[in-house]
Amino acid sequence: MGIYLFDDRWNSYNFGLFGLMALQHRGQETAGLELFGSPRQRMAGEGLVDDVFRSISGKGSICIGAVSPYPPGEGEVQPIRLSEKVAAAIDGRITSVEGYSWDETSGYESNLRRAFARVGGPGLEDLKRFFGSCRGGYSYIAANDSREMIAGRGSIGVKPLVLGKMGFDGGIVASESCVMDIIGERVPISPAENIEPGETRVFTPMSAYSEQLQPSAGTAYCSFEYIYLARPDSYVNDIPVYRVRSNIGRKLAEESPADADVVIGVPETAIPFAMAFSNETGIPVEKGFELTGRRIRSAMKPNQLERLKGVQLKLNVISEAVRGKRVVLIDDSVVRGNTLANIVYLMKEKGAKEIHVRIGSPHIVSHCTFGVEVPPEDELIGKHLTEEKIAEVIGADTFRYLSLGALEEAVGMKGADLCTGCFSCKYPEV
Numbered sequence: 001m002g003i004y005l006f007d008d009r010w011n012s013y014n015f016g017l018f019g020l021m022a023l024q025h026r027g028q029e030t031a032g033l034e035l036f037g038s039p040r041q042r043m044a045g046e047g048l049v050d051d052v053f054r055s056i057s058g059k060g061s062i063c064i065g066a067v068s069p070y071p072p073g074e075g076e077v078q079p080i081r082l083s084e085k086v087a088a089a090i091d092g093r094i095t096s097v098e099g100y101s102w103d104e105t106s107g108y109e110s111n112l113r114r115a116f117a118r119v120g121g122p123g124l125e126d127l128k129r130f131f132g133s134c135r136g137g138y139s140y141i142a143a144n145d146s147r148e149m150i151a152g153r154g155s156i157g158v159k160p161l162v163l164g165k166m167g168f169d170g171g172i173v174a175s176e177s178c179v180m181d182i183i184g185e186r187v188p189i190s191p192a193e194n195i196e197p198g199e200t201r202v203f204t205p206m207s208a209y210s211e212q213l214q215p216s217a218g219t220a221y222c223s224f225e226y227i228y229l230a231r232p233d234s235y236v237n238d239i240p241v242y243r244v245r246s247n248i249g250r251k252l253a254e255e256s257p258a259d260a261d262v263v264i265g266v267p268e269t270a271i272p273f274a275m276a277f278s279n280e281t282g283i284p285v286e287k288g289f290e291l292t293g294r295r296i297r298s299a300m301k302p303n304q305l306e307r308l309k310g311v312q313l314k315l316n317v318i319s320e321a322v323r324g325k326r327v328v329l330i331d332d333s334v335v336r337g338n339t340l341a342n343i344v345y346l347m348k349e350k351g352a353k354e355i356h357v358r359i360g361s362p363h364i365v366s367h368c369t370f371g372v373e374v375p376p377e378d379e380l381i382g383k384h385l386t387e388e389k390i391a392e393v394i395g396a397d398t399f400r401y402l403s404l405g406a407l408e409e410a411v412g413m414k415g416a417d418l419c420t421g422c423f424s425c426k427y428p429e430v
Contacts, residue, residue, distance in 0.1 A: 001019045001020060001023060001064070001065050001066070001089070001141070001172070001173065001174040001175065001179055002062075002063070002089065002141035002143065002149055002151055002172070002173045002174075003015050003016055003019065003062065003063050003064075003166075003170060003171075003172050003183075004061075004062050004143075004149045004170055004171045004172075004173075004203040005061040005062065005169055005170035006061075006169060006170060006205065007061065007169060008037075008061040008147070008205075009061075010061045010169065010170065011037075011059035011060065011061070012059075012060060012061055012062060012170075013035055013056060013059060013060065013063060015063075015166070015183045015184075016035070016063040016064075016065050017033070017053055018182055018183050019065070019174060019179045019182065019183050020049045020053075020065050020066075020067055021049050021182075022174075022179045022181075022182040022183070022231075023067055023174065023175060023176060023178075024048060024049055024067055025229075025231055026067055026069070026091075026175060026176075026229060027066075027068040027069040027070070028048055028067070028069065029046065029047075029068055029070055029071045029072075030044070030045065030046050030047070030052075030067070030068045030072055030077040031044065031045070031047070031048065031049045031053070031065070031066070031067045031068070031077070032044030032045075032052070032065060032066055032068075032077040032078050032079055032089075033053065033063055033064070033065035034063060034064050034079045034081075034087040034143070035056070035058065035059075035060040035062075035063045036061070036062040036063065036143055036144075036145065036147065037058055037059050037060025037061065037062075038058070038060075039058055040060070040145065041056060041060070042079075042081075042087075043056070044077040044078075044079075045072075045077060046071070046072050046077075048294070049067065061147070061170075062143050062147060062149055064079050064087060064088070064089045064141045064142070064143050065078075065079060065089060066078035066079055066089040066090075066091070069373050070373075076109055078090065080109050080112060082112065082113055082120065082142070083113070083116060083117070083120075083122060085122040085144050085145045085146075086116070086120075086122050086127065086142060086143070086144045086145075087143060088112075088140055088142035088143075089140070089141045089142075090112075090138055090139070090140045091138060091139045091140075091159045091161075091175055091371070092136065092137045092138035092139060092158055092159040092370045092371045093108070093136050093137060093138055093369065093370045093371040094134045094135070094136040094138050094154075095136035095137075095369065095370075095430065096134075096136065097111075097112075097115040097119055097130075097133050097134050097135070098133040098134075099115075099118060099119045099133060100114065100118050100119055100133075102115075116130055119133050122144050122145070122146070123144070123148075124144075124148045124150070124202070124204065127142055127144065127148070127150050128150060128200065128202075128211070128213060131150065131152060131200065131213060132200075132213035132214055134154065135154065135155070135430045136154055136158075136369075136370060136430055137154055137156060137158030137159060137220070137222070137369065137370030137371070137419070137428075137430065138153070138154045138158070138159055138370070138371075139151075139152065139153045139154070139159040139160065139161040139175065140152060141173055147204070147205050148202075148203065148204050149203040150200050150201065150202050150203070151173040151195060151200065151201050151203075152195055152198075152199055152200030152201065152213060153196070153197050153198065153199065154197065154198070154214070154430065155197055155198040155214040155215065155216050155217070155430065156197055156216070156219060156220040156419075156428050156430055157196065157197030157198075157216070157219045157220065157221055157237070158220055158221065158222050158370050158419055158428075159175070159222065159371075160176065160194070160221070160222075160225060160236045160237060161173060161174070161175060161194070161195040162174055162175070162176060162177045162179075162180065162186070162193055162194055162195070162235070163186075163187050163193045163194070163195055163201060164177075164179065164180035164185060164186050164187060164193065165184055165185055165186075165187050166183070166184045170184075171201070171203055171208055172184045173195065173201060176230055176231060176235075176236065177193070177234045177235045177236075178233050178234045180193075181233065194237060194238060196216065197216040197219055198212055198213060198214035198215060198216035199211070199212055199213070199216075200212075200213045218417070218428075219237075219417050220417070220418065220419040220428035221236070221237050221413065221417065221418055221419060222370070222372065222419050223407060223411060223418050223419060223420050223423070224333075224361075224368075224372050224422065225241075226239070226241055226244040226245070226410075226411050227245075227248070227269075227332055227333060227360060227361045227407075228269055228332045228333055228361075229372070232245060232269075232272055239411065239412065242272055244410050244411050245269075245272035245273055245360070246273075246275070246276040247276070247409070247410035247411075248272075248273050248276070248360045248361075248402060248406075248407070248410045249272060249273040249275065249276025249277040249278075249279075249280065249330070250276045250277070250279075250280045250410075251402060251403075251407075251409065251410050252273065252277055252358045252360060252400075252402055252406075253276070253277045253280035253281045254280070254406075255400070255402065255403060255406055256358055256400035257281060258326075258328050258358070258398065259326065260283055260325075260326040260327060260328045260356055261283070261284075261325040261326045261327070262283065262284055262285070262286045262321065262322070262325050262326070262327055262328070263277050263278040263281070263283050263284065263285045263286070263327075263328045263330065264285070264286055264287075264288030264289075264321065264322070264327055264328070264329055264330070265285075265288075265330045265331075266289070266315070266329065266330065266331040266332070266343060267289055267291060267315065269332040270330045270331050270332045270360060273330045273358075273360040274328075274330045277330060277358070283328065286318075287318060287321060288317060288318055288321045288322060288327070288329075289315040289317060289318065290315075290316045290318055291315065291316075292316060315343065315346070317346045317347050317349075317350045318350075319350040319351060322350050322351060322352040323350060323351030323352070324353055325352060325353055326352075326353050326354040326356070327347060327352050327353075327354065327355050327356065328356050328358060329343070329344070329347065329355050329356065329357050329358070329396070330357075330358045330359075331343075331357065331358075331359055332359070332361060333359060333360070333361040333364060334364070334381060334382065334390075335374065335375060335379070335380060335381070336375065336379050336380070336381055337381040337390060337393060337394055341393065341394040341395060344357070344394050344395045344396050345395060348395065354397045355395075355396045355397055356396065356397055356398045356399075357391070357396040357398065357399045357400070358400050358402075359399075359400065359401045359402060360402055361401065361402055361407065361423070362401050362402055362403060362404045362407055362420070362423040362424075363382030363383070363401050363423065364380055364382050364383075364422050364423060365377070365382055365383040365422070365423065365424075365425060366380075366383075366421055366422050366423075366424075366425040366427075367422075368421065368422050369421060369427050370419070370421075370427075372422065382401070387399050387400055387401065404420060404423055404424060407420070407423075408420075
């Protein structure tokens with residue numbers, strides 16, 4: 001997320017704080033924000049946004065920030081300081097930079113700094129040259145000490161980026177449109193408020209304009225944004241996420257019906273799936289879990305112990321909703337299967353008669369090239385076991401995935417327009 005306020009009497013800090021809170025679901029391990037003012041300040045650390053950030057004495061009219069699902073030990077907390085005068089927040093993965101030979105022995109951020117030192121520089125044209133030389137599936141926001149900010153997407157548009165405004169006084173750029181709903185407003189322009197693949201938006205004290213840094217031969221929007229990553233109140237690439245998730249629930253009902261008494265969605269991503277499944281089949285939908293504590297996305301936790309703790313502490317099964325009933329349990333995805341097995345166990349412990357698991361995505365079979373938090377392939381249960389075997393392993397009566405074709409229909413895209421590499425092992429060329 002980046003905020004650019006044209007009058008330097010404005011202070012962007014509080015807007016940045018609430019903007020990052022709106023994006024908290026995209027990463028809950030670390031958070032960081034760079035405030036460009038006098039003096040320039042950086043706040044970053046481990047934990048949620050409201051744990052990391054505290055009140056500050058200074059102010060700045062420009063800020064960029066990010067939340068991350070990666071713990072501090074796997075790289076420095078974003079935004080990344082590419083040089084003394086430039087900081088950048090990057091979503092996804094830059095896989096190569098023209099004019100720089102990637103050092104496989106160094107970390108990701110070390111490579112970016114070295115590449116920037118060789119290809120880029122602190123000025124506006126230097127920033128454009130550097131990000132125009134990058135390849136991969138990513139979006140970026142970068143700012144310098146000269147009150148210049150650029151924001152854009154890689155040539156295939158894997159990672160989303162949306163443009164908003166704060167009246168006539170400033171611009172907002174963020175991974176999701178929900179940020180604009182919280183702190184600003186979306187830009188009503190044609191074709192839309194999206195920053196398009198290969199495009200960059202440039203902000204300076206005297207102007208704001210668009211420039212095509214890279215040619216875009218086509219798009220490959222990340223399908224996992226619609227299934228899990230994005231908030232349901234966001235629009236991603238002009239598509240309402242809630243509508244896609246409702247479509248997924250209907251497709252699940254069409255493809256994999258079940259003779260059951262109640263439909264229950266695993267909070268919170270799968271709730272729209274469950275509601276649509278219920279509407280399609282006529283099976284009542286119930287609230288099956290009560291949440292304890294903060295809303296933690298257990299699937300994004302960095303290790304199995306943390307994921308199991310997240311499920312055990314976050315979700316308490318409501319006995320009255322499941323006791324003596326045949327349950328359709330709907331979840332957004334399954335990676336290793338351990339946390340889902342724990343949920344099935346908890347529901348049967350509370351008296352569920354049968355549990356029929358339905359997954360709102362195809363089977364995950366490949367590690368993501370572009371930074372989605374998918375573990376190595378030898379840990380992916382969907383790559384190695386059939387649906388029948390998975391049902392046996394997790395203790396369910398039946399288990400079914402959504403088909404890849406149904407996912408494409410739910411999103412409204414097919415073929416090369418949608419990146420489905422984690423489900424098909426076929427990634428777009430960059």
